[in-house]
Amino acid sequence: MSDSCCKTQKTKEEASTFNGFEITAIDSKSHSSTTCCESTSKNEEATINTSCCSTVNEKAETITFEESKKEKEEYRVHGMDCPSCATTLEKGIRRLKEVQDATVHYGTSKLQVVGTNGFTFDVLEQEVQKLGFHVEPITQKKGSKTDTFEVAGMDCGNCAQSIANHVNKIPSVHNVQVSFATGKMKVDHDDHVENIISEVAKIGYKASLVTNIKKQESPPTQKHEYGLITFTGILIAFGFLGSYLDLPSILSSLLYAVAIGISGYKPFKSAFYAIKSRSLDMNVLMSVAVIGAVIIGEWFEGATVIWLFALGTTLQNRSIEQTRRSIRNLMDLAPSEAWIKDGVQLVKKPVEEVQVGDIVVIKPGDRVPLDGTILTGESSINQAPITGESIPVDKFEGDSVYAGTINESGSLEVEVTNLVEDTTISKIIHLVEEAQEQKAPTQAFIDKFASIYTPVVFVIALIVIVAPPLFGLGTWGEWVYKGLALLVVACPCALVISTPVAIVSAIGNAAKNGVLVKGGTFLEKAGAVNAIAFDKTGTLTEGKPKVSSVHALTTSEENLLSIALTLEDYSTHPIAKAIADHARNGGILAQNGSGFKNIVGKGVQATIDDTVYYAGNIRLFEELNLSLDSLRSDVDQWQSQGKSVVIIGTNSKILGVITVSDTLRKTTVQALTGLKQVGMKQVIMLTGDNKGTAKMISNEVNVTRYFAELLPEDKVNAIKSLQQEGYKVAMVGDGINDAPALATSDLGIAMGGAGTDTAMETADIVLMADNMEKLPHTVKLSRKALAIIKQNIWFSIIVKLAALVFIFPGWLTLWMAVLSDTGAAIIVILNSFRLLKMKD
Structure with missing residues (x-):
């Protein structure tokens, strides 16, 4: 790759990136301007020979990078029961020629895809289903909207495909999904609804808009899975009883075979595509173990193993989905429709169609549909979904209200200030989901360990199967059985799930209490902090x-x-x-x-x-x-x-x-006392006031130390001096004036994130309300999360080691090996659930 770089004055320029290259569009009137780019491409598969400096002229307009226009699309994946499933899915999708890059986040069950020109949702859905999962879009083009239509007249799957193909040809339509089973069509578009209905009518069908749709689709029902598990369990039970009732052994084997076929269909299919993706996940190991058991004649063992695996996987999926819903349910707090004042009339509209500047009427007891400013009326607003405050806040003309909050009393007329995708609650959900996708240091280490551990144990299992019989140390059947048990034990499912589930649960708990933790890294840091510094003005005090x-x-x-x-x-x-x-x-x-x-x-x-x-x-x-x-x-x-x-x-x-x-803020003394009670060694005040004033206030709020007569840059030095003393320091400020100190500290905590984008962007943790009463809870939650993570890890390792030890004396059967893995994973998940329910 050859490139050169030059720095020149640019006029009216806008930059974008393509594989690490900065692409700058410059006003055509500035003919002498040139572009500067850095070759930092992460994609080494493509070799690009280009000069970074090129004179901008009329011909430059013909030079385009189609790939640079590609956006990252997001999808929700259902059915992942452990992080290794996410790895398998990621590898499989990346092998598609229509996909440039793909990232799967197990914690939030989200898939992010950057496609090439031939990429469509159908291509993605087909591959994901091959791997044994279900996928649905959760993002849409900027400026577009998603509507759902009832379609009458479809009598087969081909009808649905015909409708999808036709609607997809409309230029204003970005994505179409037509379901013959439900009779519904979801369209991501930026056109008028009437035009979509008209186009469907052209090919002989009738479409009508469905209103009052929940923003978050529920995952596919698991009722049929429980039904199949119950049925196969009955088959295995009859097969087992057959040996005591003197029934032909062939009949029992047939019942076991049917049970294996039904329970094993999905894992066998997923295992096939995992192997194609060069991935060793639990499906592969379990499938090999079952097939091996059948080969050596252990039909009951094989059927029991796959049945327990299917049962454990279903229970894990159900448990994990509860954790994921802890954040997604926040979106349901905001109503899907709003009453809009149109002259003297009130018109009900979907919130997606409400524009900035529209006047929304909110009746007593109703939820606020969108962020806005009160024009007329006064009321008490329950802001718990946003700030975690348990006491309603009195609101008057000119005050801001947020989507999802509850109008306790009094009718309000509110001028909308944010579109539905830009509301405070939408930003909270987006930030929290991003936080859940970031790996904490412990999780990153465990994932790396698991990626080495699994193939190593797989190889050891093969050696156990082959080596001892070759040297005459036992029969093939004996060692094949032990090797298969070792294969089942090889997947560290409980271990890799131990950290992400705890992190997701803790971040979800914090969000519901009005505290945004921006990632597992910061959650772990909060648990390790032993000194916390406060800016005085606007933090410890009201600032007014x-x-x-x-x-x-x-x-x-x-x-x-x-x-x-x-x-x-x-x-x-x-x-x-x-x-x-x-x-x-x-x-x-x-x-x-x-x-x-x-x-x-x-x-x-x-x-x-x-x-x-x-x-x-x-x-x-x-x-x-x-x-x-x-x-x-x-x-x-x-x-x-x-x-x-x-x-x-x-x-x-x-x-x-x-x-x-x-x-002083009403919550200051209580918060600082609470911090000391949870074991904070140092509680420090930073202020620009003179020493006399600082001493007086420090006595009033009961801090352990104070630094007085500080300029903004002096606050940074104060933080550094505390760090040099060996403390892990958190800094609490307003997120704007204290930015240097927040950046210098080990953990930056900003006050008053509700309605303040700067505060939400600058710090590692954001207190949505203008108080500190949630700080002790956040510290306790973080420490509890670290404790539960350690419990999960040690429990997983001990169970795994015990299983490995019991294999060689012949004490561990195949079905016991499955229980040791899936059972341990379920216990780890349930242990992590305690973080969701932890209260102040």
Whole structure:
């Protein structure tokens, strides 16, 4: 691969990537501009000879990379019961010539595919079904929508295919699925619904739009699987009893054969394609064990093995699906339809058709369908699905509301601010699913270990089958049986499932409690953290100054506040606003004033009843030559407590003093106490305040240490000094001003993610509500997750070692080997379920 690179000024450029190359589209008017790209291709199969620098001219418009236009499509896969299934599926799909790349995430049962020009969903679905799984799309083209139609008139599968082929030819249609069994058609398109219905009518069928569809399709039912398992179990039982009832042995063998054929159809088929994909998964090992048992005449053993395997797999699938649904069910919290105000009428529309700026009417008791801003009305909103807060929040005109939250009381008119795919709850689900797809360090290690362990044990099993009989150490039948048992034990299903299920369960629990953990890595880090640092302003405190005390000296308190309101009402300073709000909330009225003037750095003045009044700091009144000796010690004391002092008076006397301070959050003391109770060694406060103020606040919130008089860059140094002392440090901030410190810490935690994209993007963990009451729970959850992961790993290893030891004395039968694997996997899953139900 040859390439060169040059750096030049670019005009009106937009960059995209193709296999690691940066492709830059430049305005054609800038003929002298050139492009710069880096050769960092991960796909070594393609050899590209190109020059990175090329003059942009009219001919450049003809140079295109078709592959660069390909987008990553996402699908939901049903039927995976362990991570090795995901590996098999990934390898099989990557071998398709129509597929450029494929990634399967076992934790979220999601498949991501980058296709070539010939890629279609039908090609993918066919291959996935060959491998023994079921797949369905879960993404759609940007700007498009997915609608479901009832189609009348279909009388065979070919009709469904004909409809799909015809609708697929419509330029505005991106994907079509027609099911003859259900009589439904799902269309991903950016056209009018009427046009789709019209096109279907052209080929002789009638389509009608289905409304009120759940956003997340349920997985295929497992009832038929339980039915087959029950039936084959009965066959095996009759075959077993046949030997005691003096029935012909051929009859028992026939019953066992039928049971093997029914229970083994899916694993045998999956094993065939796994071998084609050069993958050794549980299906391969189990199939070889069953076929081997039949060859040596152990029909009962073979039938029992495959029946137990089918039963265990079904139970695993059911258990795992419950874990996955813990996040997907969040989407069902938001209603699928909304009442839109159209003039004086209310029109019910699917949320997918609601646009930004539409007015939604939300009745008492209804869920909020989309994010928006309240135009009229007031109510209490239960925001638990978003923030984890158990107490409803009062909302008024101008306040934001989020999709999925519950309108407890009062009718609201809300202006929509986000489309359905951009709502806060949609972002939460997207972030959490991404987090579940990221492998934690422990999981990555276990996966690597399993990829080596399985083939090694497979080879050892072959040696056990062949070597001892060749050297006269026993009969072929004896050692083949032991080798087959070893094959069954070879797949470390419980071991590889031990970490991802626990991670998914813990992240799901955190999300339901208003805490976004962005991956298993950060969950593990949270469990290891032993020091936590807090930014003071906006984190430990509200970040909004409030009046803390009013001291009337030569007038009444009511008159003092009335004059203060008159003076401060025209100022935009936060302290002035705090005083004005305090006066209004107390029912105080402003007086008639004139001649308002701002005195920079000192205060304000205005004329009331022909007298000039002032509100400001001590320097202002010193310049007015007023005696402040009696006030000076009190002012110094208030300032040492971190309070801002505002003096009210004229040029001849002091009327009184108002102190303003930033108040602690209601949950601060409780949260910090909770952190110490869960074993946090250091709870640190970082602040730009002076040492006196820092000491006073640190005593109030009961932190173990504080760093005062810090500039933003000093906070980074404070974090580094703690790390040098050997602590694993978490930093809690607002996600914007504290970005450098958040990045430096071992774990960054941002406050107030609801409605704040920056906070949701910058930190490793996001507290959706503006409080810290969930921090102790998050730490406990993380530590519990680490403990359960260790329990799962040790349990899996001990069971596996015990099974291996019991094989050689002949104590372990084939069906016991299956129980040791699938049984251990189910126990590991159930143990991980405890994380889903863990409460504060």
